[in-house]
Amino acid sequence: MESHIKPIREIHPRVRQIEDVSATLFGESGYYGTSLRDIAERVGISKAGLLHYVTSKDNLLCMVLNDCYDQPTRVNMAVRELLQYDGPVPADKRLRIPSYFRELATVNEQRPQLVRLFTTMNAEALNPDHPAYEYFRERDAALTEVAYADIWYAPDGVATPEVMMTAYRAMDGIQISWLRNPEHTLLERWDAVERSLFPASIWEGYM
Amino acid sequence: MESHIKPIREIHPRVRQIEDVSATLFGESGYYGTSLRDIAERVGISKAGLLHYVTSKDNLLCMVLNDCYDQPTRVNMAVRELLQYDGPVPADKRLRIPSYFRELATVNEQRPQLVRLFTTMNAEALNPDHPAYEYFRERDAALTEVAYADIWYAPDGVATPEVMMTAYRAMDGIQISWLRNPEHTLLERWDAVERSLFPASIWEGYM
DNA sequence: GTCTATAACGGGATAGAC
DNA sequence: GTCTATCCCGTTATAGAC
Numbered sequence: 001m002e003s004h005i006k007p008i009r010e011i012h013p014r015v016r017q018i019e020d021v022s023a024t025l026f027g028e029s030g031y032y033g034t035s036l037r038d039i040a041e042r043v044g045i046s047k048a049g050l051l052h053y054v055t056s057k058d059n060l061l062c063m064v065l066n067d068c069y070d071q072p073t074r075v076n077m078a079v080r081e082l083l084q085y086d087g088p089v090p091a092d093k094r095l096r097i098p099s100y101f102r103e104l105a106t107v108n109e110q111r112p113q114l115v116r117l118f119t120t121m122n123a124e125a126l127n128p129d130h131p132a133y134e135y136f137r138e139r140d141a142a143l144t145e146v147a148y149a150d151i152w153y154a155p156d157g158v159a160t161p162e163v164m165m166t167a168y169r170a171m172d173g174i175q176i177s178w179l180r181n182p183e184h185t186l187l188e189r190w191d192a193v194e195r196s197l198f199p200a201s202i203w204e205g206y207m
Numbered sequence: 208m209e210s211h212i213k214p215i216r217e218i219h220p221r222v223r224q225i226e227d228v229s230a231t232l233f234g235e236s237g238y239y240g241t242s243l244r245d246i247a248e249r250v251g252i253s254k255a256g257l258l259h260y261v262t263s264k265d266n267l268l269c270m271v272l273n274d275c276y277d278q279p280t281r282v283n284m285a286v287r288e289l290l291q292y293d294g295p296v297p298a299d300k301r302l303r304i305p306s307y308f309r310e311l312a313t314v315n316e317q318r319p320q321l322v323r324l325f326t327t328m329n330a331e332a333l334n335p336d337h338p339a340y341e342y343f344r345e346r347d348a349a350l351t352e353v354a355y356a357d358i359w360y361a362p363d364g365v366a367t368p369e370v371m372m373t374a375y376r377a378m379d380g381i382q383i384s385w386l387r388n389p390e391h392t393l394l395e396r397w398d399a400v401e402r403s404l405f406p407a408s409i410w411e412g413y414m
Numbered sequence: 415g416t417c418t419a420t421a422a423c424g425g426g427a428t429a430g431a432c
Numbered sequence: 433g434t435c436t437a438t439c440c441c442g443t444t445a446t447a448g449a450c
Contacts, residue, residue, distance in 0.1 A: 028334055262427095
């Protein structure tokens, strides 16, 4: 738990490279399906050399999740800002749900390796013994908090948290199918979800 | 491709037991994260004894998917029947989308181990080298075919296939979060999705 | 900072006895 | 049908040289 904004932590370029390679390989084959040798080979150093930087496989995965996946994006910055808003957020400052998810899809479309990492770990880490188990528990809790926060601009009569959670889950789902079959882009897939989840007859003016 | 209904294939009770244990362990730790020793131990035989029945780990997973996961349920039977309907399906024989998914959720609620197996393999098998890769490719194709078939009873102006696909993806998503945190039941979670995806103002009379 | 060497163990699969 | 024993390979991690 850090009480102040952490400076862009200095990361040894070799560590950076190791994390990038690891993110890709963990994403492709999972934690159990990836060996340190695979990673070392791709980085171009020996297994022992690799362990010199990361100390253990467990720790490597944590490094990857924290340094690679948790890069703050523009969308998440906006949400985080509103969460800290003092008092009730006025209507004109609230975020539009469809726009938010559209931007999320747009961002994720550009980083398929990280989506792959997320998707693979998300399922693998259902196991309490998995090194990323806690990470995803906390992530789920954080997501729920965002969904229930009064920061969203939506039509009267719409149960905002439920719609938010549904949209998050649908996003998880289309990411899997997108990764398996990239013939249709992620944004195309999201378009279909958007039309289903935010029908114009209800969401006109709130898109 | 089988041209006739296959008789309920005789399965050696020991094989049945092996498949059950394997389904659970593959679901919990994934294919790569589960060893034949783990399975043999839990069954109560030796590794060699286990391999006598299943010939290889690859093959064991295929057996599990075919024998355990593909058990036909009442919902799927109804769909399959309608898919083979001769000519256009009349409105009164069509299936109601919300009811269909509600039943799906109800069934899956009762078989968490199989949902777990599905969820874990679904992500792990994104990798073309994974033994279940083809299985899930075909499954995706079959699902899409169902979504696009003219067998659904829905309000005018609703893009049925898109809604179907969205519902499938949302179901994948809530299954993951349900498995991670069973505090809320799968059906409770689906209720929220249902309210979001099938608002009464549009779906009245089509639920 | 990176290497080779090695420890110590677990993996899948096979041979052959009973 | 099930076992023990074995093979051979891959795994993570450590020790110590350069």
